[in-house]
Amino acid sequence: MSAQHGVKAWRSERLSALGSSIFSEVAAWKAEAARGGADIIDLGIGSPDQPPSETVRRALAEASLQIDNYAYPATKDGMPFKQAAAAWMKHRFGVTVDPASEMVTLLGSQDGLAHLAMSICDPGDAALLPNPGYPIYAGSLALAGVEAILMPLREENDYLPDLGAITEEQWDRAKFILINYPNNPVSAVADLAFFEKVLTKAKEHHVLVVHDLAYSEMGFDGNEPPSILELPGAAEQAVEFHSMSKSFNMAGCRIGFLAGNREAVGALRELKANIDYGAFYPIQQAAVAALQEAIAAPGKPKVGKLYERRRDLFLDALRSEGWDIKPPKATMFVWAQLPEMAWDMGAAWTSRTISQEMLKATGVVVVPGEAFGSEGEGYVRIALVEDESRLLEAAARIGRFIRGEVNS
Missing domain, CATH: 3.40.640.10 (Type I PLP-dependent aspartate aminotransferase-like (Major domain))
Incomplete structure (x- = not known):
């Protein structure tokens, strides 16, 4: 109802149908972690970290x-x-x-x-x-x-x-x-x-x-x-x-x-x-x-080359940490099935809970797959929008997290 007990609601009901508010939630998780002193590595939003030419x-x-x-x-x-x-x-x-x-x-x-x-x-x-x-x-x-x-x-x-x-x-x-x-x-x-x-x-x-x-x-x-x-x-x-x-x-x-x-x-x-x-x-x-x-300049390397190098580096590093992910064929994203966790927090892991717990424990931001629809459950999206050194650091932190060497 747009109004209850005669009080008009100044918010359209259609806003509730816009879909998942998970992006706002992730932003709130990130802000909370930053306030706690975490060094944030943001692999969430797909915003290029390089300038135009x-x-x-x-x-x-x-x-x-x-x-x-x-x-x-x-x-x-x-x-x-x-x-x-x-x-x-x-x-x-x-x-x-x-x-x-x-x-x-x-x-x-x-x-x-x-x-x-x-x-x-x-x-x-x-x-x-x-x-x-x-x-x-x-x-x-x-x-x-x-x-x-x-x-x-x-x-x-x-x-x-x-x-x-x-x-x-x-x-x-x-x-x-x-x-x-x-x-x-x-x-x-x-x-x-x-x-x-x-x-x-x-x-x-x-x-x-x-x-x-x-x-x-x-x-x-x-x-x-x-x-x-x-x-x-x-x-x-x-x-x-x-x-x-x-x-x-x-x-x-x-x-x-x-x-x-x-x-x-x-x-x-x-x-x-x-x-x-x-x-x-x-x-x-x-x-x-x-x-x-x-x-x-048709022979000039396209921006995809940058993300291809980052993909290879990051996925190799994650594989060595115990998370083997199928390499993507394009874009700036890795679509990753949830890893096997070495520790149990007392409830089944979902894309939302693993994203939240990983951010709290490591400062690494990823987006829960459920933000993109019901078929996204069981996955997280990782954006390759940090330089190589930060991606390697992110992989190392994630590895410690999935092995239970660090948790929230």
């Missing part, structure tokens, strides 16, 4: 000094960023996108993910979502009054949804299906053959395919994550989110884009025109510099 930083600095860049961004020509993004899509994936009609600029891809359901669905509609999945996926549906039909992602199926397990009735009810490869949190990858299967089924039921490709430049072991828009005719049935945050170390800048189906892109553009005035223009110009730099 000097070229990008200079572009931002110079643009910020231009006095005419402080008007509403919507009053300026936003095409340079979209044109650069379209050129990068052509360079990176061989995909041709019309920047005027098949692309919309976002305040980070999360902005678009949060608002897409509101722009293409009506209350009572349904959408197919991965479980586990990035929290805003389910949160955006809750805000829009859209039902989530969950698709389990499990290790035995390489963390791909079992398309055959989705009933015809569910396909018919769904307005869109959301997929995310490379995946956050499970760090799995998918190929064009899988995307083709999704598109084929989606076309049969007139379902929009929404692909979140925020980690496109973070493949490991020679893997180059593809775009679903590479498939012939895909833009008629699909849209794809891209972000400058992780692949270009521009997380704080909040800029990305959606490309693909004109109707869906146009719907999101129309909604956003009523919500915000666009990305700060100097940030758009910095993003242009980043995209142009990537096009001009």
